[in-house]
Amino acid sequence: MTVKLLNFYAADGTVQIGASDGTKTVDVSAVGYSWGWPEIFSDWERIVPQLENILKHAKPLAGNIRLAPAVTAPGKILCVGLNYASHRAEVPFGAPKYPALFSKFNNALNAAGGEVRLPAGARELDYEAELVVVIGKRVKGASEEEAAAAIFGYTVGNDFTARDLQRRTSQWLLGKTPDGFAPIGPSIVPAAALDAANLAIQTFVNGELRQDGTTADMIFSPAAIVSYISKCMTLEPGDIIFTGTPHGVIFGMPEKERRWLKAGDEVVVKIEGIGELRNVIA
Numbered sequence: 687m688t689v690k691l692l693n694f695y696a697a698d699g700t701v702q703i704g705a706s707d708g709t710k711t712v713d714v715s716a717v718g719y720s721w722g723w724p725e726i727f728s729d730w731e732r733i734v735p736q737l738e739n740i741l742k743h744a745k746p747l748a749g750n751i752r753l754a755p756a757v758t759a760p761g762k763i764l765c766v767g768l769n770y771a772s773h774r775a776e777v778p779f780g781a782p783k784y785p786a787l788f789s790k791f792n793n794a795l796n797a798a799g800g801e802v803r804l805p806a807g808a809r810e811l812d813y814e815a816e817l818v819v820v821i822g823k824r825v826k827g828a829s830e831e832e833a834a835a836a837i838f839g840y841t842v843g844n845d846f847t848a849r850d851l852q853r854r855t856s857q858w859l860l861g862k863t864p865d866g867f868a869p870i871g872p873s874i875v876p877a878a879a880l881d882a883a884n885l886a887i888q889t890f891v892n893g894e895l896r897q898d899g900t901t902a903d904m905i906f907s908p909a910a911i912v913s914y915i916s917k918c919m920t921l922e923p924g925d926i927i928f929t930g931t932p933h934g935v936i937f938g939m940p941e942k943e944r945r946w947l948k949a950g951d952e953v954v955v956k957i958e959g960i961g962e963l964r965n966v967i968a
């Protein structure tokens with residue numbers, strides 16, 4: 687059984703931790719466990735069998751589960767640009783020798799099922815399907831092997847981007863971190879249960895396949911990215927890293943064929959073995 691972890695809103699509005707086997711989702715706290723994310727990150731091997739047991743015996747959550755972002759308060763949201771060979775070929779940003787890093791802030795966090803809204807004055811809303819790394823251990827100056835051991839798990843992300851704001855100046859920040867532009871979820875799959883080296887990664891807009899790649903096309907692997915970043919900044923449990931997008935973004939199309947996302951569009955990012963992240967443009 688692969689135990690996936692998620693955050694959801696309880697009836698009282700608080701965020702609770704849930705566990706899911708893909709068919710059944712349970713409230714971890716409802717059966718007497720009071721683990722928070724720090725315990726889950728640091729004591730995962732011991733907790734897994736107990737979660738499996740809870741999933742077998744506890745009552746499933748009823749009705750529509752309103753999800754919260756898969757990580758609700760990361761200390762850092764880092765992103766790698768241009769990390770798939772196929773995407774580098776479609777956008778005019780050249781080919782950096784090192785991972786191109788930028789950031790989003792927590793105002794951009796959003797959940798599976800959450801709405802995404804363009805800020806006033808922006809027009810060019812685009813999607814970017816991304817594998818998102820969740821750090822589980824403090825790590826600094828790590829080798830790739832140590833970096834791999836610091837990755838708790840993976841979730842699905844959409845690095846929504848306002849292309850006109852991204853390209854207004856040399857710094858991409860404004861176009862990358864408007865409110866709600868970093869949905870992550872629906873759940874986290876622990877790295878122990880998933881080999882992320884060759885996963886299908888896709889985007890669908892209103893059911894139409896737009897991005898159809900594989901994580902095998904990444905230039906810098908998750909472990910290489912974590913190692914690289916950790917040489918300059920300490921990564922902490924709960925930090926998340928968007929690892930780049932494959933080809934097929936709207937910005938990669940010939941200018942006349944670009945149809946930017948508009949209100950009512952449904953965008954689904956799907957990563958094999960992790961899940962589907964669905965968002966609607968408001």
Ligand code: MG
Binds near residue numbers: 766930
């Ligand atoms: Mg991106």
